[in-house]
Amino acid sequence: MYIDIQQACKTFQSGSDDTIEALKDITLSVSQGEFISLIGPSGCGKSTLLKMIAGIERPDQGTVCFEGKEVSDLSPERGYIFQDYALFPWLTVRQNIQFGLRHKGKSRKEQKLIAEEYIEKFKLTGADHLFPYQLSGGMKQRTAIARALCLKPGLLLMDEPFAALDTILRYKLQEELLRIWGLEQVTVLMVTHDIEESIYLSDRIIVMSSRPGFVKKELSIPLERPRMRTEPEFMRLREQLTQLLREEIEV
Numbered sequence: 001m002y003i004d005i006q007q008a009c010k011t012f013q014s015g016s017d018d019t020i021e022a023l024k025d026i027t028l029s030v031s032q033g034e035f036i037s038l039i040g041p042s043g044c045g046k047s048t049l050l051k052m053i054a055g056i057e058r059p060d061q062g063t064v065c066f067e068g069k070e071v072s073d074l075s076p077e078r079g080y081i082f083q084d085y086a087l088f089p090w091l092t093v094r095q096n097i098q099f100g101l102r103h104k105g106k107s108r109k110e111q112k113l114i115a116e117e118y119i120e121k122f123k124l125t126g127a128d129h130l131f132p133y134q135l136s137g138g139m140k141q142r143t144a145i146a147r148a149l150c151l152k153p154g155l156l157l158m159d160e161p162f163a164a165l166d167t168i169l170r171y172k173l174q175e176e177l178l179r180i181w182g183l184e185q186v187t188v189l190m191v192t193h194d195i196e197e198s199i200y201l202s203d204r205i206i207v208m209s210s211r212p213g214f215v216k217k218e219l220s221i222p223l224e225r226p227r228m229r230t231e232p233e234f235m236r237l238r239e240q241l242t243q244l245l246r247e248e249i250e251v
């Protein structure tokens, strides 16, 4: 199994005495090449789970394995895209993309060639000399994905990558992400709050319970791509997921 999580638990200390039980007995397996969405109420531990797979957080109990080995540290094999993209503000688009390549020990010539390829692939030509504060939300997002993907990770972990974007741009970038996913043969695990987005993109949707988060339901999406948001099966799945989430969210 590509990712294998067995009964992982995570509790955080908040203040001197209080603890927050974020994740409880998470068991989850992911095959290579799958596109998975994690969906669940706010604060149920989705980001924590993603960070455990990235190697940013460690479980208190249970195991998180990637390609058969327990995750103990960050690795370029597991690209992580933060909620706010975390671009380096003092570097241009091109320099942001080249950054990881330099650290991976690529020669200057290779860095330039690979950066150029990804600037083109992500339609950032003409914006390559701009700094993050000069970019639109979509450009920031494309730079962050290009920066992660140019390192050729096997796994792409994305934390609400489209949350800050307007609907049309979000649709366009969802299509773009599917295109890249098909092209790069990368496995994707994405956190989202958007039910429609999860159905449009995923092979499988993992629905988490409210905190402490556990896997409430796994839903395979049998629809052919490209998917139509208006087709009856899409709408039925949307209704089913809405109902599952409603049960978890107290108002």
Ligand SMILES: Nc1ncnc2c1ncn2[C@@H]1O[C@H](COP(=O)(O)OP(=O)(O)OP(=O)(O)O)[C@@H](O)[C@H]1O
Residues within 6 Å of the ligand: 012, 013, 014, 020, 022, 040, 041, 042, 043, 044, 045, 046, 047, 048, 049, 211
């Ligand atoms: N480093 C930390 N220290 C203390 N508490 C934390 C830490 N990281 C997360 N938490 C707490 O753990 C719980 C789960 O947080 P997490 O960010 O994983 O949830 P989430 O499902 O991604 O939330 P959202 O959907 O709102 O982004 C929350 O109650 C959060 O406050």
